[in-house]
Amino acid sequence: MxxxxxxxxxxxxxxxxxxxxxxxxxxxxxxxxxxxxxxxxxxxxxxxxxxxxxxxxxxxxxxxxxxxxxxxxxxxxxxxxxxxxxxxxxxxxxxxxxxxxxxxxxxxxxxxxxxxxxxxxxxxxxxVSTWVLCPVLSGLIAMPIFLLTGKVLKVVxxxxxxxxxxxxxxxxxxxxxxxxxxxxxxxxxxxxxxxxxxxxxxxxxxxxxxxxxxxxxxxxxxxxxxxxxxxxxxxxxxxVGSGVLPLSPVGAWVVVVAQSVVLFLFASEGLEYFLASHGLPTIPLVPVSSSQAVIGGVIGIGLVKGGRNIRxxxxxxxxxxxxxxxxxxxxxxxxxxxxxxxxFDQQVYRPTPYRLPAAATARLQDLGLDPARLAPLVGKEFGRETAFRAALGALADLDGDTRDRVSDLARVDPLRVDADRAVEGSNGWFSPGQVTALRRLDGRAFDYRWQLVDALATLSEDWRMLPAAKVNKLKNKKLRQQYDALYRAFSVPPQ
Amino acid sequence: MQIKRLNVLGRTLRLEREMDEFLDRVSEAGIIFKKGVASYLAGGISPEFEQLIEKISGLEKRGDEIRREVEYELYERTLIPDLRADVLSLLESIDVLLNDYEENMYRFLEEIPDIPDQHAGDFTRLADATVACVECCVLAARAFFRDLNAVGNYTHKVLFHESEADDLSSEAIQRIFRSDLPLSQKCHLRYFLDSIDAVADRAEDIADDLTIYVVKRQI
Structure with missing residues (x-):
C-alpha cells in the first residue's frame, strides 16, 4: 500500500x-x-x-x-x-x-x-443566504410548534x-x-x-x-x-442546548422537530417532486443547514418566551x-x-486547458450567441479558466450563466469510454438503455465532456436531459450525477 | 431497545404511583390527626388515641421510605432534570408536614395538656382548619405534577385556610389568657395551639414555593 x-x-x-x-x-x-x-x-x-x-x-x-x-x-x-x-x-x-x-x-x-x-x-x-434564511425559517417554525405543544400539554x-x-x-x-x-x-x-x-x-x-x-x-x-x-x-x-437559552426538555424537543420540519419542507427535492407531480403548488426550496436551523429554533423559542433569556x-x-x-x-x-x-513539490491541481473548438459553433448558436463574435477565441488555448473567461469577457458582455456554459464548451477534458468501468458496481444505477448506449461507444475518445453528452444523447433517450421543470428536477439531477460519474470513470490521465 | 423503552416507561409509571402514594399518606395522616385531637379532647390518653398514634407513626415511616426511594430514583436515573431540585425540595417539605402531625400527636401523649372543656372547641376548630390547609397544599402538589393551571386554585385555598387557622389560634389564645386558669396552664395551652398552627404556616410556605415552581415549569 x-x-x-x-x-x-x-x-x-x-x-x-x-x-x-x-x-x-x-x-x-x-x-x-x-x-x-x-x-x-x-x-x-x-x-x-x-x-x-x-x-x-x-x-x-x-x-x-x-x-x-x-x-x-x-x-x-x-x-x-x-x-x-x-x-x-x-x-x-x-x-x-x-x-x-x-x-x-x-x-x-x-x-x-x-x-x-x-x-x-x-x-x-x-x-450567505443560508446564514439568514435558515435560522429565520427555523425560528418561525419553532414558534408555533412551541405554542401549540404548550396548549396540547395543558389539555392532555x-x-x-x-x-x-x-x-x-x-x-x-x-x-x-x-x-x-x-x-x-x-x-x-x-x-x-x-x-x-x-x-x-x-x-x-x-x-x-x-x-x-x-x-x-x-x-x-x-x-x-x-x-x-x-x-x-x-x-x-x-x-446549543443551554448556552444560548436555558431550554426546557419540551423546548429541546421542539427545536429538534422545527429543525427536521425545515429540512423536510425547504430542502426536500422529493417533496417538491411529489407536489409538482400531483399538480400542487410547491414550496420554494432554499439552502438549509442543520447547524443554522438548530440555532434558529432555539432563538425562536426564546423570542416566544419574551426574549429576555437569550444570550x-x-x-x-x-x-x-x-x-x-x-x-x-x-x-x-x-x-x-x-x-x-x-x-513538497506535490501536484495540487491538474491544469485544465480551455480551447473553444470550431465544432462548438452550433452549441453557441443554441445559447443565442453569434459565433462570429467569438471567432477570435476559436482554437486558441488558455492554461487557466480565469484567463479564458477574461478573454471571453473582453469579446462579449455575457451574463453569468451564459459565461459558465461557454466556459464548459471550451473546457478540454480528454475522455475515453470504458463501459465496464462505468457500469461495474453501479448496482442498476444505470438503465438498460443507458448501458447499451455506453457499450456502443466503448473505446471511443472525446476531447470535451459535451461531446460525450451529445454522443450518448443521440444513442439513447435515457441520456437526454428533460426540459427544466420542477417535475423533471430529480431526474435531471440524477442524470447529472450519472454524467459526473462517467467523467470520473472515463477521464484520461495527462501524459 | 423496545424492551428497554417499555422498561423505562414501566419504572416511570411505578415512580408516578409512589409519588401519588406519598401524597395519599399525607392526606391520610391529616384525617388521623383530626381524629387524634378529637379523641384526646374526649377521653385523654385512651387506647383509641394510642392506636391512632401508632397509625400516624406507621404513615410517617412509610412516607419517609417512599420519599427516599423517589429521591434516589430521580437522581439515579437523572429524571426531570429541569424540575428535579424543585420536586425534591417539595417532597421534603411535604414530608415535614407528615412529621409535624406525628410530633403534635406525640406531644399530647408526652405532655398530657389539661384542656378545659370550654377551650376544647378552639382546639378542634384549629385542627380542622390546619388539616384543611394541608389538604389543599397536597392537592396543589398533585396538580403541580399533572395540571399546572389548577395549582393556583389550590394555593389560593391554602392561603385562605392558613389565615383562618391564624385567626382561630389568636382568638383561642386571647380566650385562654383572659380566663382564670393558672399562668403555667395558659402558657402550656398556648404552646399547643402555636404548635398546631405552625403546621398550617408550613403548608403556606410550601404553597408559596409551589407558585414559583409553576412559573419555572412553564415549558
Missing part, C-alpha cells in the same frame, strides 16, 4: 473527526444541554447511527463523490479537507456550532483561487414524570434518525474523494455478507466521526463563527496549497 495514500487519507479522517465533534450538536445538542440525555448515551447512540448511516446509505459505489470531488488532484483534496477540518476544529474549540459543508465549500473556493478555476458564484450566494395533563419519559424517548429517537442521516449525507464529503484510492479490498462471507472496499472506507470515516463525537462534541452540544452576545459570536468558517477555510486552503506545492 502506498504510504502517500495513507497520509492523504488522514486528512479525510481529520475532517471526519471535526465533523463528529461539531455536527453531533445539531442532533443531540438540545437533548444533552437540557440534561435529558446523558452525554455518554448521546455519544453512543450518535456514533452507532452515524456508522450505520454511512455504511448502509452512504451512497453507492458509482456515484460517490462529495463536494471535494471538484478538486482534481489528490494532494489538493488532502489540503482542502485539512483546511476545512482545521477551521471546523477551531470553531469547535470555541464551542461554536458551524456548518462543516460550508467549511468544505470555503476550502474549495480557496482551491479554485489557487488553481485559477472560476468559482461558482451560486455556491457563495447559497452560503400528563404527569411530569411521564412527560419526561416521552420527551426523552422522542429526543433519543430523533437524535438517532438525525445521526443516521448525518452519516449517510456527510460520509461522501469525508471519504468520497478517496474512493478511487481506497486501500481496502472487498470481502465476502459465504455469499451472505458482502463488505465492499467502499463500505470499509466509509466505516473507517464513520469511526473517525464517532471518535469526534465522543472526544470533542460536548462543548458545542452545551452551547445575544453568544448569538453574535456564533454568527461571526458562521461568517468566519468558510473564509478561514478558504484562506487556509490557499496558503496550504502554496506550501505543499512549493515545499
Amino acid at each position: 502506498d504510504i502517500a495514500i495513507l497520509i492523504f487519507l488522514s486528512s479525510g479522517l481529520f475532517l471526519g473527526w471535526s465533523l463528529g465533534a461539531n455536527d453531533a450538536a445539531n442532533v443531540f445538542g438540545t437533548a444533552v444541554g437540557t440534561r435529558m440525555v446523558k452525554f455518554g448515551t448521546a455519544a453512543a447512540v450518535c456514533s452507532l447511527f452515524v456508522v450505520l448511516g454511512a455504511v448502509i446509505s452512504g451512497s453507492g459505489a458509482a456515484h460517490t463523490l462529495g463536494k471535494l470531488g471538484a478538486v482534481n488532484a489528490i494532494a489538493g483534496s488532502f489540503m482542502a479537507a485539512s483546511a476545512a477540518a482545521m477551521s471546523v476544529y477551531w470553531m469547535t474549540k470555541a464551542g461554536l456550532p458551524v456548518s462543516t459543508s460550508q467549511a468544505i465549500v470555503g476550502a474549495i473556493i480557496g482551491w479554485n483561487l489557487f488553481s485559477g478555476s472560476s468559482t461558482d458564484l451560486h455556491s457563495l450566494a447559497t452560503i 395533563k400528563l404527569h411530569a414524570l411521564r412527560l419526561d419519559a416521552y420527551t426523552r424517548i422522542a429526543l433519543i429517537v430523533a437524535g438517532a434518525l438525525g445521526s443516521y442521516s448525518l452519516g449517510a449525507n456527510n460520509i461522501a464529503n469525508v471519504m468520497g474523494v478517496f474512493v478511487d484510492v481506497s486501500p481496502f479490498t472487498d470481502f465476502r462471507v459465504a455469499d451472505l455478507f458482502h463488505f465492499t472496499s467502499i463500505q470499509q472506507l466509509f466505516l473507517v470515516g464513520a469511526l473517525a466521526i464517532a471518535v469526534g463525537v465522543f472526544t470533542y462534541s460536548k462543548k458545542v452540544m452545551l452551547t 445575544w452576545k453568544l448569538i453574535g459570536r456564533i454568527g461571526i463563527g458562521w461568517l468566519a468558517t468558510p473564509i478561514i477555510s478558504g484562506l487556509l486552503c490557499f496558503v496550504l496549497l502554496y506550501f505543499v506545492q512549493n515545499v
Whole structure:
C-alpha cells in the first residue's frame, strides 16, 4: 500500500473527526444541554447511527463523490479537507456550532483561487443566504410548534414524570434518525474523494455478507466521526442546548422537530417532486443547514418566551463563527496549497486547458450567441479558466450563466469510454438503455465532456436531459450525477 | 431497545404511583390527626388515641421510605432534570408536614395538656382548619405534577385556610389568657395551639414555593 495514500487519507479522517465533534450538536445538542440525555448515551447512540448511516446509505459505489470531488488532484483534496477540518476544529474549540459543508465549500473556493478555476458564484450566494434564511425559517417554525405543544400539554395533563419519559424517548429517537442521516449525507464529503484510492479490498462471507472496499472506507470515516463525537462534541452540544437559552426538555424537543420540519419542507427535492407531480403548488426550496436551523429554533423559542433569556452576545459570536468558517477555510486552503506545492513539490491541481473548438459553433448558436463574435477565441488555448473567461469577457458582455456554459464548451477534458468501468458496481444505477448506449461507444475518445453528452444523447433517450421543470428536477439531477460519474470513470490521465 | 423503552416507561409509571402514594399518606395522616385531637379532647390518653398514634407513626415511616426511594430514583436515573431540585425540595417539605402531625400527636401523649372543656372547641376548630390547609397544599402538589393551571386554585385555598387557622389560634389564645386558669396552664395551652398552627404556616410556605415552581415549569 502506498504510504502517500495513507497520509492523504488522514486528512479525510481529520475532517471526519471535526465533523463528529461539531455536527453531533445539531442532533443531540438540545437533548444533552437540557440534561435529558446523558452525554455518554448521546455519544453512543450518535456514533452507532452515524456508522450505520454511512455504511448502509452512504451512497453507492458509482456515484460517490462529495463536494471535494471538484478538486482534481489528490494532494489538493488532502489540503482542502485539512483546511476545512482545521477551521471546523477551531470553531469547535470555541464551542461554536458551524456548518462543516460550508467549511468544505470555503476550502474549495480557496482551491479554485489557487488553481485559477472560476468559482461558482451560486455556491457563495447559497452560503450567505443560508446564514439568514435558515435560522429565520427555523425560528418561525419553532414558534408555533412551541405554542401549540404548550396548549396540547395543558389539555392532555400528563404527569411530569411521564412527560419526561416521552420527551426523552422522542429526543433519543430523533437524535438517532438525525445521526443516521448525518452519516449517510456527510460520509461522501469525508471519504468520497478517496474512493478511487481506497486501500481496502472487498470481502465476502459465504455469499451472505458482502463488505465492499467502499463500505470499509466509509466505516473507517464513520469511526473517525464517532471518535469526534465522543472526544470533542460536548462543548458545542452545551452551547446549543443551554448556552444560548436555558431550554426546557419540551423546548429541546421542539427545536429538534422545527429543525427536521425545515429540512423536510425547504430542502426536500422529493417533496417538491411529489407536489409538482400531483399538480400542487410547491414550496420554494432554499439552502438549509442543520447547524443554522438548530440555532434558529432555539432563538425562536426564546423570542416566544419574551426574549429576555437569550444570550445575544453568544448569538453574535456564533454568527461571526458562521461568517468566519468558510473564509478561514478558504484562506487556509490557499496558503496550504502554496506550501505543499512549493515545499513538497506535490501536484495540487491538474491544469485544465480551455480551447473553444470550431465544432462548438452550433452549441453557441443554441445559447443565442453569434459565433462570429467569438471567432477570435476559436482554437486558441488558455492554461487557466480565469484567463479564458477574461478573454471571453473582453469579446462579449455575457451574463453569468451564459459565461459558465461557454466556459464548459471550451473546457478540454480528454475522455475515453470504458463501459465496464462505468457500469461495474453501479448496482442498476444505470438503465438498460443507458448501458447499451455506453457499450456502443466503448473505446471511443472525446476531447470535451459535451461531446460525450451529445454522443450518448443521440444513442439513447435515457441520456437526454428533460426540459427544466420542477417535475423533471430529480431526474435531471440524477442524470447529472450519472454524467459526473462517467467523467470520473472515463477521464484520461495527462501524459 | 423496545424492551428497554417499555422498561423505562414501566419504572416511570411505578415512580408516578409512589409519588401519588406519598401524597395519599399525607392526606391520610391529616384525617388521623383530626381524629387524634378529637379523641384526646374526649377521653385523654385512651387506647383509641394510642392506636391512632401508632397509625400516624406507621404513615410517617412509610412516607419517609417512599420519599427516599423517589429521591434516589430521580437522581439515579437523572429524571426531570429541569424540575428535579424543585420536586425534591417539595417532597421534603411535604414530608415535614407528615412529621409535624406525628410530633403534635406525640406531644399530647408526652405532655398530657389539661384542656378545659370550654377551650376544647378552639382546639378542634384549629385542627380542622390546619388539616384543611394541608389538604389543599397536597392537592396543589398533585396538580403541580399533572395540571399546572389548577395549582393556583389550590394555593389560593391554602392561603385562605392558613389565615383562618391564624385567626382561630389568636382568638383561642386571647380566650385562654383572659380566663382564670393558672399562668403555667395558659402558657402550656398556648404552646399547643402555636404548635398546631405552625403546621398550617408550613403548608403556606410550601404553597408559596409551589407558585414559583409553576412559573419555572412553564415549558
